[in-house]
Amino acid sequence: MNTVLDARLRVRRGDFILNAAVRVAAGEVLAVLGPNGSGKTTLLAAVAGLLVPESGAVTVSGRLMTSRTERASLCVPPARRGIGLLGQEPLLFPHLSAVDNVAFGQQAQGMSRRSALSDARGWLDAVGLSGFEDRKPAQLSGGQQQRVAIARALAARPRVLLLDEPMAALDVQNAVAIRQLLREQLTRSGTPAIIVTHDVLDALVLADRAAILHDGRIIDEGPTAQVLGAPRTQFIAALAGLNLVRGTRVRVAGDAGFDAGFDGIRLPDGRILRGHAGRAGHAAVWQGPGPASAVFPPSAVSVSVSVAVSVGFAEPVVDDLLNRWSAIISALEPSSGGIRVRTVDDSGVAAELSAARVAELGLRTGLAVWLSVPVAEVTIFADPPL
Numbered sequence: 357m358n359t360v361l362d363a364r365l366r367v368r369r370g371d372f373i374l375n376a377a378v379r380v381a382a383g384e385v386l387a388v389l390g391p392n393g394s395g396k397t398t399l400l401a402a403v404a405g406l407l408v409p410e411s412g413a414v415t416v417s418g419r420l421m422t423s424r425t426e427r428a429s430l431c432v433p434p435a436r437r438g439i440g441l442l443g444q445e446p447l448l449f450p451h452l453s454a455v456d457n458v459a460f461g462q463q464a465q466g467m468s469r470r471s472a473l474s475d476a477r478g479w480l481d482a483v484g485l486s487g488f489e490d491r492k493p494a495q496l497s498g499g500q501q502q503r504v505a506i507a508r509a510l511a512a513r514p515r516v517l518l519l520d521e522p523m524a525a526l527d528v529q530n531a532v533a534i535r536q537l538l539r540e541q542l543t544r545s546g547t548p549a550i551i552v553t554h555d556v557l558d559a560l561v562l563a564d565r566a567a568i569l570h571d572g573r574i575i576d577e578g579p580t581a582q583v584l585g586a587p588r589t590q591f592i593a594a595l596a597g598l599n600l601v602r603g604t605r606v607r608v609a610g611d612a613g614f615d616a617g618f619d620g621i622r623l624p625d626g627r628i629l630r631g632h633a634g635r636a637g638h639a640a641v642w643q644g645p646g647p648a649s650a651v652f653p654p655s656a657v658s659v660s661v662s663v664a665v666s667v668g669f670a671e672p673v674v675d676d677l678l679n680r681w682s683a684i685i686s687a688l689e690p691s692s693g694g695i696r697v698r699t700v701d702d703s704g705v706a707a708e709l710s711a712a713r714v715a716e717l718g719l720r721t722g723l724a725v726w727l728s729v730p731v732a733e734v735t736i737f738a739d740p741p742l
């Protein structure tokens with residue numbers, strides 16, 4: 357891997373400690389996902405040189421930018437790292453026109469005004485703002501200002517671009533357009549980037565790899581689809597729109613012609629949810645009981661109504677290929693796949709049904725139902741220590 361950015365950092369902020377390592381290769385985009393307070397902004401600030409770590413190092417294209425050991429300390433100022441920053445707010449110079457805002461960085465680096473302006477016009481065209489060159493930020497919409505900020509960040513030709521929730525302050529339509537624009541421009545320019553985000557779409561559309569930050573530590577990292585498809589935390593499962601149920605890993609004897617037997621997890625109420633072992637390295641080898649998670653999509657969960665349902669009481673196994681349990685509906689919400697049926701259950705499992713099916717079954721909040729999910733749809737992962 358042709359590493360452009362290599363950062364290993366331990367940063368203290370009050371009681372909070374970030375202890376994380378990230379690498380970004382040439383032309384690669386890494387998404388850093390994590391809940392509020394997990395340390396995402398702290399990580400970017402330390403990479404950018406805005407925060408000095410307790411220990412660690414940051415190199416950009418092999419040049420040491422931060423180095424902190426017990427004996428020595430180096431921290432190259434942010435403006436001299438070749439690192440671009442794009443945040444939620446465009447932070448344009450209010451007194452400069454769009455084209456002057458974009459040209460500013462190039463001129464500061466010594467490019468002639470004429471060349472910098474010509475380059476800036478090209479970048480404004482690339483972000484769909486040709487014809488807006490002479491407008492001041494106050495004469496542009498929020499989405500247009502963010503486009504100028506993207507043009508400005510890329511025009512400076514940073515070695516690495518750090519994006520801190522760049523779509524968070526935009527309405528949905530603008531966010532979709534700017535996300536697409538960022539994808540095009542990052543690909544076109546080959547700029548390696550880290551994007552910190554709460555939004556799974558940012559990770560899916562923009563990033564090759566995703567890292568999950570949890571309480572100051574990276575607890576999972578890999579190709580975006582793989583990380584989101586095998587979520588290690590409820591936070592990521594919810595982002596990815598998947599159900600994640602925690603329990604203890606058990607080996608379930610295969611009595612229906614499955615030589616290897618099933619894998620399953622035992623839930624806190626004693627119920628067993630059966631599935632199959634997840635991706636290699638997570639749970640491919642049986643390692644005895646231990647914390648584990650079952651992951652399955654809401655679209656795989658069927659709902660049926662029975663008058664005799666007693667909640668929390670697991671029905672005797674009626675089908676080796678199906679997990680089945682009782683629950684009470686807590687909410688019905690619109691979703692991309694129809695209607696999301698949320699249930700009260702230790703694990704808060706959700707099902708996704710068409711509106712017609714919801715009407716046909718007469719589903720409503722407070723109704724007791726049976727939920728079932730095919731064993732083949734459930735993936736079991738051994739939990740790494742969080």
Ligand SMILES: Nc1ncnc2c1ncn2[C@@H]1O[C@H](COP(=O)(O)OP(=O)(O)OP(=O)(O)O)[C@@H](O)[C@H]1O
Nearest residue numbers: 369370371372390391392393394395396397398399
């Ligand atoms: N200046 C500060 N002094 C003390 N603690 C701080 C300071 N700034 C941040 N923290 C703490 O550091 C932790 C990480 O904050 P950080 O902003 O990096 O998280 P984040 O993942 O970016 O969160 P969010 O998604 O809400 O922006 C939090 O617990 C926060 O309270």
